[in-house]
Amino acid sequence: MPERKDSDSRKLLLRLRETLAAPGGGQHRLDQITHHIADSMGTQVCSIYLFRDAETLELCATEGLKPESVHKTRLRLGEGLVGRVARTGRHVNSANAPAEPGFRYMPETGEEVYPSFLGVPIQRVGEKLGVLVVQSRDARQFSEDELYGLEVVAMVLAEMAELGAFLGSQSDGLPQAHRFPVMFRGTTAQEGVAEGRVWLHEPRVVIANPVGEDPLKEKARLNEGVAMLRSTVDSMLSGHDMGGGDSAEVMEAYRLFAHSRSWLRRMEEGIDLGLSAEAAVEKEQSQARARLESAADPYLRDRLHDLDDLSNRLLRILTGQGRDTGASMPENPILVARNIGPAELLDYGRKLKGVVLEEGSVGSHAAIVARALAIPLVIHAERVIAEALNGDPIQVDGDSGVVHLRPEETVAKAFRDKMAMQAEAQQRYAGLRDLPATDKAGTTVQLYMNAGLMADLPSLDGSGAEGVGLFRTELQFLTRTRVPRRGELAGLYAHVLDSAHGKPVMFRTLDIGSDKVLPYMKPQDEPNPAMGWRAIRVGLDKRGVLRMQLQALIRAAVGKPLYVMFPFITEMEEFEDAHRLLMEQLAREQRLGHQMPSDIRVGAMLETPSLAFAPRKFFEMCDFISVGGNDLKQFFFAADRENERVRRRYDTLNTSFITLLDQIVQRCNAANVPVSFCGEDAGRPIEAVTFAALGFRRLSMRPASIGPVKHLIRRVDLDELRKVIDDARQAGDTNLRRPVTEWLARQ
Known part of the structure; x- marks a missing residue:
């Protein structure tokens, strides 16, 4: 670039830095800045538009437009050329602005005499702060050098905003950042409620001096x-x-x-x-x-x-600003981050009361770990990092996917009332811990818990669970930077079995792919990964890893019963292949002189509708079957559970889905094979009693759900509920939620 342009740009930036250092309020600084930019660029107009809220831009300072329009002129995101720049994050450069698509004339500004328009976004690492605009009476296109120079100025303005240079006060009309209550509507990834203080996973790097002299x-x-x-x-x-x-x-x-x-x-x-x-x-x-x-x-x-x-x-x-800024973690910390890996989340452990992420997914590694730690997790909370400061009060409602940052007192009180009611209910459920989940007619349902970490296992006794219906073995792979060694896994699995104190533990073999990608494994470029190369398909293709894991499980279960469950079986041949591989490893370990498990049971996860129609021989081959409700439901309704637009449209108590579950129970009963239901819905009391009425005699859920589910089962007659379900189906009801809930209300 020409030396003169470099020199002019540096002179302007130095003037902006002096303005930042000078005394005065935010409005005075903005007024000075627009004057300096217009003067330096030789334009008649320079204006700064800042976001009033996520959808509204406001003219906050101008040189050249009518002063009375400041804090009066507002545009919606995408409205006019300024709104287009803000929405797209890209510049608009025009010699004839009124002829541009989407142009909006704002008569209160007096801009009709300025046809030339150059607008660039004021943004900082994905955070949109506003738009910087220059306009001229001459009908001209601004040069590449002028465009680049204005982008540099916008960058400095973004850093000045981060330093608080433009914070508003009660007297001026500027937005007042980090002062007011904000509510974020996200997505529930783990249920529960928590109140605490913000702890930012990666504190923002603050650039104290954005201008360089040399x-x-x-x-x-x-x-x-x-x-x-x-x-x-x-x-x-x-x-x-x-x-x-x-x-x-x-x-x-x-x-x-x-x-x-x-x-x-x-x-x-x-x-x-x-x-x-x-x-x-x-x-x-x-x-x-x-x-x-x-x-x-x-x-x-x-x-x-x-x-x-x-x-x-x-x-x-x-x-020189590392992650360790010297700040101490507040009491009851709520972690706020853009995204986070499973190992990093595990490092925090049970110190955290909740987690709020801007990104993430309901099936992500972080969600799995949050469930294991029994802490609420809300994902897709857009702009929470930009709004939150370390130590800010925050309330996380994982049940509804809502986050309250710096809540008003009325909101905070209502939230605390909800927390108190839930705590009271949990105390009531604790009295049922040692009682069976037996209904009024004497039918008993076994309630198991889902696990995946050693941290889960203290909940086995405390929750009243009768065993572990699903132990997710992939977490030991997800939290490492390399494939774990066989000895490591054998030691871990042995510790799990010892901690279960004789209660059964169903180990699901490695379930990776789809939304669970190992750090040392390249993500597959698949248009629909949920229906792609995952789970048992990976295991049967990468047999070395599956063999190693099966050997580790056999060595861990010395003298104890071993339950092995293969995930995502879609046809009988896959189960036969995996079963044969397990038998080969058993024979190998015996030849090597290793001590063997006292018993071995081999099961399959039924997660696709195709397996419900497998030959009878398949059911007879299995020692047990676990219905993986989360995946089965998404494939049955063709509704991706990561897609908020569709996943909530379909109800578990839809008559068609319940009919499929009923058929599965009947086929398992005919083959005399135990069947369980495992998934989020198993932990929801209304859904749980419906499954039990269909004939599921084992349900597997998160530990915190066992109390509420047991409480409801003990208060109803499952045979009567079965009659309600059959009558509603016979009457042609397309959804069973209303008849079931009405019957429960009468109970």
């Missing part, structure tokens, strides 16, 4: 930081044996990103125009984020996480 010095700092980053990445990756294949390819792509020359060149260009090294890194991160978020290719979108991770590492090197 470009040579800033480039030297940047290059030194990049060299340190590359060295760290190289040593980090060389320290893990990726074993070749997919995982090695993923890590190599990460390494190449760190060594990208074009990445470094674009950051150096930002320094040439006057940014400090840190601000140049964040500018490139923000712009690359805007490009990749809109990419159609899922592989490119996935690279966004690599970019964010590398950029954040580089920013921490340059600023």
